[in-house]
Amino acid sequence: MPHNLKVTYREAGQGDEVLVLLHGFLCDARCWRPQLTGLSQNRRVVAWDAPGAGGSEDPPAPFTLVDWSHALAAFLDRIGVERAHFLGLSWGGVLAQVFCQLYAQRVRGLILADTYAGWRGSLPAETCRLRLVRCEADASLPPQAMAARWTPEMSIAQHMHAQIPHARLVVLAQAGHLSPMECPEAFNAEVHAFLCL
Known part of the structure; x- marks a missing residue:
């Protein structure tokens, strides 16, 4: 399992609290521009290009969600992040759930946006x-x-909400599948509120 893949990323802000942004399929860290700007006032915000996306190295085949999770853990080690909040969009939300299962001790909080647990998980x-x-x-x-x-x-958001203890379900009325890009101000306000709980 390759932990030495070249991974590119963007980051903004600083502080002890870290928010890691996991993009959707066919996206990369650029999709998080409004969040890098809008959520980094009091925390470090990191948006990676998952292996195979953006400027990151392509992973070998086959490469599973477990492999991506291990690659994410290795990436976090390289940039000095031991524990963080994770925000996963679409495919990134599926990855965040697998990462949380494998590395629960590294997860301070979990935000799942426009995602589900994959067909097998849902x-x-x-x-x-x-x-x-x-x-x-x-x-x-x-x-x-x-x-x-x-x-x-x-x-299936209602079903996921019912299965996760202490979860909050937020529906942004003017957003579709890519709510962080479609309604960035409203999205950022909800994420900020969650992080400040």
Whole structure:
């Protein structure tokens, strides 16, 4: 398991409290510009390019979420972060959950934005199998038809909220799947409120 992958990142602010930002699939640390600016007044904010994204080195194949979690732990060691709050967006939220399972002692707080626990973590095995069959069949649909067919089924935030002790569920009315970029001020205000609890 490679811990010596070249990983690029952006950071802002300073302090004992650290917030680590984990981007979504097909994104990189650039998607966190409003958060690097808006959340770094009283803390150090770090946004990495996961291996395979942005300026970071591509990982070898196969590379699993467990491998990405170990790579994240090694990256945090290299930049001197022992314990932090983690904010995961979409795929980054799935990664944050796996990291939390493997490295719970390093997690001060967890913010999951526009994400879920992955099909295996959120749904029964038979439902996962059937969804994969549907995905393969629906892959050739026009974007609007694909969204209309799949979006209503993806509303599982309430289920996750009920399963996580002491969790808060926040819905930003004007945001879609990429709320930190779509509504950065409202998003940052909610993150700040959570970090100040």
